[in-house]
Amino acid sequence: MPATDTEDSRRGPRHEPSGFPEPPGQDIGRTAGRTAGGAGGPDDSDEMASGLDALESPVSATAATSRRLLAKAAPPLAAVALVLALWQTAYALNWSATLPSPAAVWGELAGAWSDGTLLPALGHSLLRCLVGFAASAAIGVPLGLLLTRMAPLRTVLGPILSAVQSLPAAALVPVAVIALGNSESAVYAVVLLGAVPSIAVGVTTAVDQIPPLLLRAGRSMGAGGLRGAVHILVPAALPGFVAALRQGWTFGWRALMTAELITATPLPGIGRMLDAGRQGGELSLVLASVVLILAVGVLVESALFSPVERRVLRSRGLASAAGR
Amino acid sequence: MSTELATPAPAPSVTGAGAGQARPYAVRLDRVSKSFGSSPRARQQVLDGIGLTVAPGEFVCLLGASGCGKSTLLNLVAGLDHPTSGEVRVPHGRPALMFQDHALFPWLSAGRNVELALKLAGVPRAERRGRAEELLRLVRLPDAYGKRVHQLSGGMRQRVALARSLAQGSRVLLMDEPFAALDAITRDLLHEELTRVWRERELTVLFVTHNVREAVRLGQRVVLLSSRPGRVAREWDVDLPYPRRIEDSGVTSLAREITGHLHEEIVRHARH
Numbered sequence: 001m002p003a004t005d006t007e008d009s010r011r012g013p014r015h016e017p018s019g020f021p022e023p024p025g026q027d028i029g030r031t032a033g034r035t036a037g038g039a040g041g042p043d044d045s046d047e048m049a050s051g052l053d054a055l056e057s058p059v060s061a062t063a064a065t066s067r068r069l070l071a072k073a074a075p076p077l078a079a080v081a082l083v084l085a086l087w088q089t090a091y092a093l094n095w096s097a098t099l100p101s102p103a104a105v106w107g108e109l110a111g112a113w114s115d116g117t118l119l120p121a122l123g124h125s126l127l128r129c130l131v132g133f134a135a136s137a138a139i140g141v142p143l144g145l146l147l148t149r150m151a152p153l154r155t156v157l158g159p160i161l162s163a164v165q166s167l168p169a170a171a172l173v174p175v176a177v178i179a180l181g182n183s184e185s186a187v188y189a190v191v192l193l194g195a196v197p198s199i200a201v202g203v204t205t206a207v208d209q210i211p212p213l214l215l216r217a218g219r220s221m222g223a224g225g226l227r228g229a230v231h232i233l234v235p236a237a238l239p240g241f242v243a244a245l246r247q248g249w250t251f252g253w254r255a256l257m258t259a260e261l262i263t264a265t266p267l268p269g270i271g272r273m274l275d276a277g278r279q280g281g282e283l284s285l286v287l288a289s290v291v292l293i294l295a296v297g298v299l300v301e302s303a304l305f306s307p308v309e310r311r312v313l314r315s316r317g318l319a320s321a322a323g324r
Numbered sequence: 325m326s327t328e329l330a331t332p333a334p335a336p337s338v339t340g341a342g343a344g345q346a347r348p349y350a351v352r353l354d355r356v357s358k359s360f361g362s363s364p365r366a367r368q369q370v371l372d373g374i375g376l377t378v379a380p381g382e383f384v385c386l387l388g389a390s391g392c393g394k395s396t397l398l399n400l401v402a403g404l405d406h407p408t409s410g411e412v413r414v415p416h417g418r419p420a421l422m423f424q425d426h427a428l429f430p431w432l433s434a435g436r437n438v439e440l441a442l443k444l445a446g447v448p449r450a451e452r453r454g455r456a457e458e459l460l461r462l463v464r465l466p467d468a469y470g471k472r473v474h475q476l477s478g479g480m481r482q483r484v485a486l487a488r489s490l491a492q493g494s495r496v497l498l499m500d501e502p503f504a505a506l507d508a509i510t511r512d513l514l515h516e517e518l519t520r521v522w523r524e525r526e527l528t529v530l531f532v533t534h535n536v537r538e539a540v541r542l543g544q545r546v547v548l549l550s551s552r553p554g555r556v557a558r559e560w561d562v563d564l565p566y567p568r569r570i571e572d573s574g575v576t577s578l579a580r581e582i583t584g585h586l587h588e589e590i591v592r593h594a595r596h
Contacts, residue, residue: 049464052479053477053479053480055477056478056479056480056510213427216427217421217423217427217429219404220402220403220418220420221420221440221492222444222492223444231440231444238431315472316430316472316473317472
């Protein structure tokens with residue numbers, strides 16, 4: 001801050017803006033013609049301003065809602081139909097002796113639904129992932145922010161986080177099981193180790209990518225420290241935060257499936273279903289589990305992260321990059 | 325500091341308002357130097373002994389080629405950086421700063437951008453909306469309140485940025501080549517807008533540019549900085565009445581003279 005001078009805080013005399021200080025010994029521009037006003041009166045410039053504004057403002061066109069919905073839903077539906085068609089063809093032509101038909105897998109799912117094992121398995125897996133994800137976000141976001149504020153911490157923790165991030169969850173499960181036993185805590189430990197580093201690294205990157213000018217503008221407006229973080233830093237990095245959380249969810253969900261598959265937790269889960277199918281040699285049950293895992297992933301992505309991300313980007317004028 | 329400085333302080337205004345008081349100032353730089361780099365060998369001096377006094381209500385344009393340390397100078401006055409030696413005084417608190425890029429926050433609407441500045445300046449919540457709308461009217465954007473930054477044209481963005489700067493409540497406005505990225509028509513319009521707002525709001529403006537005509541068209545005083553390190557090379561009082569136009573013969577002839585000196589400054593570096 002410049003030294004402020006309170007003794008001089010009284011209002012100084014104001015220059016009449018059209019009055020000029022006497023030039024000290026320089027005789028410049030005196031002979032110039034005093035062209036006043038001319039064509040550019042205030043009303044003229046007002047009209048000029050609104051005319052220019054109208055000419056330069058981007059024109060936006062919006063399509064009908066029904067058409068937009070159709071355009072959005074058609075590609076994934078077509079993809080599902082294509083996979084089903086290929087699958088059915090492969091089954092009909094008997095390409096593989098063990099491949100069950102789509103109908104058999106569907107029957108497996110329907111059976112699990114009617115005997116009441118599907119919902120608890122799905123519910124437990126989802127709950128675990130939600131709790132694990134919430135905990136990961138609660139640890140990962142502050143950790144990532146802390147890393148951007150403290151350079152020494154970053155030099156130490158940064159490489160460790162990157163290393164853990166690249167570690168497959170399957171390698172972590174035996175460690176967690178030996179340390180914590182075949183328990184829920186072992187599962188959560190694997191989910192946390194899968195999601196926290198990815199969220200923390202993502203948050204750090206998001207903050208690094210904020211245009212320095214915005215931070216400078218914020219500081220010049222008096223937004224430093226905590227106020228700067230709340231009003232400038234976090235909103236500026238929000239698109240990156242959403243991307244980090246989305247990746248954290250994906251990593252957490254994958255880690256959870258691995259953990260459920262390998263550990264013998266007492267409570268059911270989709271990973272358990274998968275393991276039961278593997279041990280019984282029932283490919284239809286295995287494929288049913290895979291379909292479930294995929295469906296949850298796609299659903300969370302398209303119902304939660306995708307809309308949030310689109311909203312965040314659209315409000316910043318970046319939506320066209322993410323599709324409409 | 326009570327001693328008279330060697331820097332040429334502006335004479336009292338012709339209307340004589342406030343005559344008899346000690347010469348007041350809105351910004352004063354006293355032998356300000358700034359160097360970057362920690363080791364003595366890699367040290368680079370950007371500003372060298374700058375002395376500059378800006379009177380309240382005065383419009384001063386700082387002119388210089390690249391490397392004259394204009395942006396560094398504004399950073400010092402804005403309080404974003406500290407001088408290596410010398411003193412920067414801004415008696416009326418933190419000045420508002422405007423950039424070449426609008427630097428509006430893209431996650432907020434135009435109105436909310438202005439309101440955030442009001443909030444950070446300590447304006448109570450109940451008053452913010454009204455004040456923001458009033459400021460947008462002042463820059464002739466009465467309908468822009470709910471618009472997002474990307475929905476505005478370049479000229480409109482700079483006008484919102486001006487409104488946001490004014491919302492900071494400072495009477496001192498620092499401008500870092502604010503119109504350099506605009507097309508000529510829009511720039512000309514914004515020159516008029518800025519002059520109008522400066523007079524209506526009785527602002528003190530320190531305007532950095534490397535456009536000589538722009539400096540002469542806007543300023544009451546033009547200060548030419550030399551480059552590497554930045555020093556005050558010369559200054560001119562622009563004794564032309566407002567409203568001015570960029571094509572006025574007075575503007576043109578003074579701009580021609582100043583351009584000559586600017587070229588001399590640049591050529592000096594060719595020999596070194």
